[in-house]
Amino acid sequence: xxxxxxxTRFWHFGxxxxxxxxxxxxxxxxxxxxxxxxxxxxxVVFSFGLLYTNLSLTSEPYFADSAGKIGYSNIxxxxxxxxxxxxxxxxxxxxxxxxxxxxxVLPGRITYDTDINYRKKSDVxxxxxxxxxxxxxxxxxxxxxVADKRTWPEIGLGVRPAFALEYFFDMRxxxxxxxxxxxxxxxxxxxxxxxxARIELLYSYGFNNLIGVDENDLQTYTVKELGxxxxxxxxxxx
Numbered sequence: 384x385x386x387x388x389x390x391t392r393f394w395h396f397g398x399x400x401x402x403x404x405x406x407x408x409x410x411x412x413x414x415x416x417x418x419x420x421x422x423x424x425x426x427v428v429f430s431f432g433l434l435y436t437n438l439s440l441t442s443e444p445y446f447a448d449s450a451g452k453i454g455y456s457n458i459x460x461x462x463x464x465x466x467x468x469x470x471x472x473x474x475x476x477x478x479x480x481x482x483x484x485x486x487x488v489l490p491g492r493i494t495y496d497t498d499i500n501y502r503k504k505s506d507v508x509x510x511x512x513x514x515x516x517x518x519x520x521x522x523x524x525x526x527x528x529v530a531d532k533r534t535w536p537e538i539g540l541g542v543r544p545a546f547a548l549e550y551f552f553d554m555r556x557x558x559x560x561x562x563x564x565x566x567x568x569x570x571x572x573x574x575x576x577x578x579x580a581r582i583e584l585l586y587s588y589g590f591n592n593l594i595g596v597d598e599n600d601l602q603t604y605t606v607k608e609l610g611x612x613x614x615x616x617x618x619x620x621x
Contacts, residue, residue, distance in 0.1 A: 426470070426471040426621040427468065427469075427470055427471075427621065428468070428469045428470065428471055428481065428483070428619050428620060428621040429466075429467070429468055429469075429619070429620045429621075430465070430466070430467040430468075430469065430483065430485065430617050430618065430619045430620070431464075431465070431466055431467075431617060431618050432464065432465035432466075432467075432485075432585070432615045432616065432617030432618075433462065433463075433464065433615065433616050433617070434462065434463040434464065434465055434487065434489050434613050434614065434615045435460060435461070435462050435463070435613060435614045435615075436460040436461055436462075436463070436489055436491035436611070436612075436613050437460065437612040437613055437614060438458040438460055438491045438507060438609070438610065438611055438612070439458075439608070439609070439610035439612070440456065440457065440458045440493065440606065440608065440609055440610075441606070441607045441608035441609075442455070442456045442605050442606045442607060443605050443607065444605075445601055445605045447496045447497055447498050448497075448498030449498075452496075452498065453496075454495060454496030454497065455495075455496055456493055456494065456495045456496075456602075456605060456606060457493070457494050458491065458492065458493055458494070459491065459492040459493075459494055459504070460491055461489070461490055461491055461492065462489075463487065463488050463489030463490065463613075464487075464488050464489075465485050465486065465487045465488070465489075465513075465615070465617065466485065466486050467483050467484060467485030467486070467515075468483060468484060469481050469482060469483025469484070469515075469619075470482055470483070471621060473524060476524070477520055477521055477522055477524055478518065478519070478520060478521070478524070479518070479519040479521055479524055479537075479539075480516075480517070480518050480519075481515075481516075481517045481518075481519065481619075482514070482515075482516050482517075483514070483515050483516075483517070484512065484513070484514055485512070485513045485514075485515060486510070486511075486512060487510070487511045487512075487513055487545075488509065488510055489508065489509070489511070489613060490506040490507070490508075490509035491506070491507045491508070491611065492504045492505060492506055492507060493505050493507060493556065493602075493606065493609070495601075495602055503602075505553040505555060505556060505602065506551075506552070506553050507558060507593070507609065507611060508545075508547045508558070508562075508593070508611055509551045509552070510547070510548045510551040511545050511546060511547045511548060512545075512546050512548065513543055513544070513545040513546070513564075514543065514544045514545075514546075515541050515542075515543040515566060516541055516542050516543070517539045517540070517541035517566060517568060518539060518540055518541060519537050519538070519539035519568065519570070520537065520538050520539065521535065521537040521572075522535040522537075523535050523537065523572050534571075534572075535571075535572075536569065536570070536571050537568075537569070537570045537571065537572065537581070538568065538569055538570075539566070539567070539568035539569075539570070539583075540565070540566065540567060540568070541565070541566035541568065542563070542564070542565060542566070543563070543564035543565070543566050543587055544561070544562075544563055544564075545561070545562040545563070545564055545589070546560060546561055547559075547560040547561075547562075555600055555602040555603065556594060556595070556597070556600060556602040556603040556606055557594070557595030557596065557597040557600060557603045558593050558594060558595055558609070559591065559592075559593045559594070559595050561591070562589045562590070562591045562593060562611060563589070563590050563591060564587045564588055564589045564590070564612070565587070565588050565590070566585060566586070566587045566588075567585070567586045567588075568583050568584070568585050569583065569584045570582060570583035570584070570619075575620075578620050578621070579620075579621055580618055580619060580620050580621070581618070581619040582616075582617075582618055582619075583615075583616070583617050583618075583619060584614075584615070584616060585614065585615035585616070585617060586612070586613075586614055586615075587612060587613050587615065588612045589610055589611040589612045591610075592608050592609060592610065593609045593610065593611055594606045594607070594608065594609040
């Protein structure tokens, strides 16, 4: 297990270095367009987020050893990061539609009691690719024209198909690799020195029960329901 975790950390690091480099290159190429006082936009955007899991768990107690010790499973929420790229479209007078792709590193955990008074930990969906489709209502947009002085708060709703990267999974428990989330977004546009941005609060609620089926694995069959939702604070640059 330690070797698997070491390999996971290595790939996490490489994965994020590639994404950061790509994001910075795109941002540098885009800053020369931000001096216009207003523009009609179909904008490429880059996002960076700080996340925190809100896992939910329903499980049954189990015998942790041959002496009849009762064991329990619980969740440990944790922080994580996201990087993404998307595209702003303006379908209506006060509407912004943003399809995007995000890489999410967010290793919430399930812990299990064992027979040696130790809690075994298994990561849940440590790395995922997610495809948020967000519709934002904004009074800072008028028929596709985005003004420099943008001060109104914005609210958005979205749907988010999410795909876990199975390579990064712990071997147990058995976990499904697809989730569908609903997003609620509250944001405010700001003018930075060389770019325009949105600062957004996000809650993403996962609908699916992610626990798989394996009657031969205690870590799987004692968990009846596993949900993955999370909170986020992100910056979207365009």
